[in-house]
Amino acid sequence: MDELSCPDSRRKFHPQTNSQAECYVSKTRVMKSKWIIGMLGIVLFLTAVAAHRVITWKIGECYAIRFETEKASGAFTQLSGRIEFNETDLSASLFDVAVATASIETGIGLKNKHARSENWFDAEKYPDIRFRSSSIVKVANGYETRGTLEMHGVQKEIAIPFTFVQDTFKGTFSLNRLDYNLGATEGMQGSVGKELKIDLAVPVSK
Numbered sequence: 458m459d460e461l462s463c464p465d466s467r468r469k470f471h472p473q474t475n476s477q478a479e480c481y482v483s484k485t486r487v488m489k490s491k492w493i494i495g496m497l498g499i500v501l502f503l504t505a506v507a508a509h510r511v512i513t514w515k516i517g518e519c520y521a522i523r524f525e526t527e528k529a530s531g532a533f534t535q536l537s538g539r540i541e542f543n544e545t546d547l548s549a550s551l552f553d554v555a556v557a558t559a560s561i562e563t564g565i566g567l568k569n570k571h572a573r574s575e576n577w578f579d580a581e582k583y584p585d586i587r588f589r590s591s592s593i594v595k596v597a598n599g600y601e602t603r604g605t606l607e608m609h610g611v612q613k614e615i616a617i618p619f620t621f622v623q624d625t626f627k628g629t630f631s632l633n634r635l636d637y638n639l640g641a642t643e644g645m646q647g648s649v650g651k652e653l654k655i656d657l658a659v660p661v662s663k
Contacts, residue, residue: 512542513539514542514663515663516554521656522534522536523656524656526650531568531572532561537554538554540553540554547600548593552588552589553590555588556585558573559580559584561580578608586606588606590602590604600621603615606632609638613632617657624660624661626660626661628656628657631652631653632653633652633653635651
């Protein structure tokens with residue numbers, strides 16, 4: 458009798474057909490295993506991202522940016538920019554902030570006008586003093602950020618130590634104003650001290 462015309466119960470067994478079925482099942486199991494492993498990897502990745510997410514902070518209104526030299530002192534009253542800070546993931550944290558040079562306030566109108574002039578900050582030509590961090594690390598007394606301070610058309614690498622307590626950043630650092638060509642005109646260098654001490658207190662909220 459022709460094999461194709463035989464009833465199912467009488468058909469001959471073909472080892473090759475059975476082997477192909479087993480191969481198909483095996484491949485299916487491997488594919489499912491890879492899919493499960495892949496999904497687990499995605500879940501672990503998303504969990505890590507959630508655990509170390511960047512926190513973006515809004516700058517509060519009651520900030521203080523004060524400066525002091527041997528013969529002059531004052532403050533800047535306009536601060537803006539971006540702060541991303543997570544104490545558990547400093548590598549993903551960032552400061553990119555600027556103060557408006559025209560917002561300088563010494564308490565005396567004539568001094569304010571003089572400070573904004575081209576002899577000093579030249580607010581019209583250089584409207585911002587900007588700091589952008591390149592790194593933030595933990596230190597003994599808090600944190601330290603390194604980055605580029607751009608002022609009066611000059612860019613310098615600086616380090617700023619700071620603390621972060623009760624949602625407020627506080628820091629103090631000094632710089633030489635002559636490094637930024639501030640009041641560098643001949644005859645003016647002795648009118649104000651060379652060292653600028655800067656104190657920061659910036660409250661933030663999520």
